[in-house]
Amino acid sequence: MALITFSSLSPSLVSTSTSYQRLIHLPKVLLQMTVRKQCSFVYVSINLSPSSEVISNPPAAQRRLARYHPTVWDSKLIDAFTTQYTYELHGARLERLKQNVAITLLAASTSSTKDTTSTFSMLKLIDSMQRLGVAYHFEKEIQAVLTSLGSSSTASTSSDLHAVALQFQILREHRIPISPDVFNKFTTRDGRFKYSLSKDMEGLLSLYEASHLGMLGEDHVLEEAKSFSAKKLRQLVGTLEGEDGLLKQLVQQSLETPLHWRMQRIEARSFIDIYQKDDSMNMDLLELAQLDYNIVQSVYQREIKELSRWWRDLDFEHKANFSRDRLMENYLWAMGVNYEPQFSNCRIGLTKFVCILTVIDDMYDVYGFLDELELYTRAVYRWNMEAMEKLPEYMKPIYTAMLNFGNEVTDNVFKNNGLSVLPYIKKEWVNLCKSYLVEARWFYYGYTPTLEEYLKNAWTSVGGPGAALHAYLLLPGCNIITKSSLDDSIKHGSQIIYWSSLITRLSDDLATSKAESERGDVAKSIECCMEERGISEEEAQDCINELIYYSWKKINEESSKTAIPKSIVKMSLNMARTAHSIFQHGDGIGTSIGVTKERLISLIANPIPIITQN
Known part of the structure; x- marks a missing residue:
């Protein structure tokens, strides 16, 4: 393939017996892929010796700096965060509102068994929640x-496109099977959506x-649905004004970023403003959303203050001043x-992980000499304080x-259940640093990898597998x-x-590759x-955008x-x-x-004015 092989995309995407017939519905960019032997990349295996393909005379060693701007969130500003909306002060009101909304949901679900209109109302309530x-x-x-x-009721009997599509969306979100065939009633014999739906x-x-x-495999219906609906x-959207202003805002948001792809907390803050202007809103639900947002915000403030003290004690502002100082932004992850x-x-543990990862990433990506990075990678393998002795001074606190x-x-x-997870944690840090080292070698030897080579390494170097493991271990149910x-x-x-x-x-890569290329970093996917x-x-x-869209289909498939x-x-x-x-x-x-x-000001610092019932 000109871009990337199936095997490097996924351990189980295809097998060697895959036929061409199974590939005909893939995006154009992926049709050119070559099927190769299936292999697993749960943990990336990287050879610690430079590839013979990239051996050349390396450039003279010269310390690089990315010159990131200083943090815009100093510790005094973080310590000053405050809010009146704590659970201790407003918990009783929150619980009463929860009871009222629960009663509304129960009533809606009881009515939904009677007719499709009631079912649609219940789905709209759940969607709003x-x-x-x-x-x-x-x-x-x-x-x-x-x-x-289930997948019956509205989807099978309703002729209302809004109702059928909403039920399909919500059931899929909750991993309940529903076929895209529910949309067949809205299409013509050639599979195109009917013109009568255009307005x-x-x-x-x-x-x-x-x-x-x-x-x-669902492109015959859902790709046509996406193309048709987006075009219309x-x-x-330009014709919507006045009373249709809310609908116009919703359409513009979706065309920019579909709901399924949006960060949930940012969506909540945005939708609260939209919902309170909706004539059909449920007042208990609106007040619950506003009060809950503010109370949860008080939790965030407490957490970020604790993290600020931890970050201050590490003193990476001085000990690793080549790196991004981004505590608040990493908390956003x-x-x-x-x-x-x-x-x-x-959240606290995951923020610590991302902060440390960021410093190590900048060390490999920009600041460290290759021989120093080789030493650091070997020290991670050893995972003990003795391994630190041969490291340069600036690496030791990291x-x-x-x-x-x-x-x-x-x-x-271990304290919670007697299980030692150190081998799992160590393995992820080893994999992460090995992937960083691969990229450092590519830069040092002036090598531009193929997209296949790049992605095989980059899905690990972005920190996703390590973040997923740590987040899983840090869940309350661990x-x-x-x-x-x-x-x-x-x-x-x-x-x-x-x-x-x-x-x-x-x-x-889509957001950062231009700036990184201008400062001479290793080539990214673009x-x-x-x-x-x-x-x-x-x-x-x-x-790259096609590959992102393809990857979302694979996530949807795995989610089911x-x-x-x-x-x-x-x-x-x-x-x-x-x-x-x-x-x-x-x-x-x-x-x-x-x-x-x-966004951080909105999510962490500023509460929402609460509209209470008369």
Whole structure:
């Protein structure tokens, strides 16, 4: 293939017996792939000796600096965060609102058994609860309602496109089987959607959102649904004014980023403003969303203050001043993966992981000499303080922080259930540093990898597998984890973690490769694609965007598999969503002013004014 082989995309995407007939529905960029021997990349295996392909006379050693801007969040500013919306002060009101909304959900689910109109109302209620960020309070109730609903009722009997598409979307989100054939009633004999739907704005919007829950092999319906709805929405959105202003806002948001790809906490903040202008809103649900948002924000403030003290004690501002100082921005990753208040320890631990990873990444990517990076990689293999003795002075505090954090997570898990997870943690740090070393060698020897070579390494170097393992170990339920359950979770979840990591890497590359190329960094996916295929930057970006869309279909496919723990599905989905959000308007980490700063202010610093009932 000109781009990347199936085997490097995924351990189980194809086998050597794959026929051409099974490939005809793949995107154009992927039709050129060559089928090779199936292999597994759960843990990337990298040879520690330089490749014979890239041996040349390396350039003279010269220390590089990326010159990242200083943090815009100093410790005094973080310590000053405060809010009146604590659970201690407002918990009683929150619980009453939860009871009221639960009664509304029960009433809606009871009515839904009677007619399709009531079913549609119940689905709209659940959709609003999810988008407002409060569905986590009602997980069991919602799952029970949707399981009883199944793929029948509205989808099989309704002629309302909005109702059918919404049911398809919500059932898919909750891993309940439903076939895209439910849309056949809206198509002509040649598979095209009927022209009579062209002005059904709400139906088209719902169809567009549902199309992003598609899997491979469903292109005959869902690709046509996406193409048709997107075209019609773009044609119609300019005609929406006045009373249709809310609908216009929803359409514009979806055409920019579909709902399935959005970071949930950012969506909650945005949808609260939209929902309160909706004449059909449920007042209890709106107040619950506003109050819950503010109370959860108080949890975030407490966590970031604790993390600020930890970060200050490491003193990387001085000991590793070549690196990005991005505590708040790295916390955004952790919040994106698990935003609910009960995952406090997970967010704190995951933020520490990303902070240490960022410093090590910058050390390999920019600052370190190759011989120093070889030494550091060998020291990670040894995983003890004695291995630090031969390291350069600037590396020692970084190595110590990595060891201390890994051992801290290990001790906490062992304390809870007597299981030592150090081999798993060590393996992820080894894999991560090996992947960094590969990229450092590519740069040092002036080698541009093929896209296949790049992605085989880059899905690990982006930190996805390591983040997924740490997040899983740090979940509140980790006290019931066993070696068997951990191995099974890693085994069954390896594919969805792979595709999520790939989306994270490709989203990162689309936002950062230009700046990194200008400062002379190793080639990223876009440059690899341009050089390998002899195409323009714009064409290469189109290829990468197609690969992202393809990867989302694989995530959707993996999400439907019941063998994968729900927690891993959720974290993998949310990691990809967070990557889209952070890199949507450029490098939201390296250059963390503008949109990133505004979002952090909204998510952590500023509460929502609460509209109470009269």
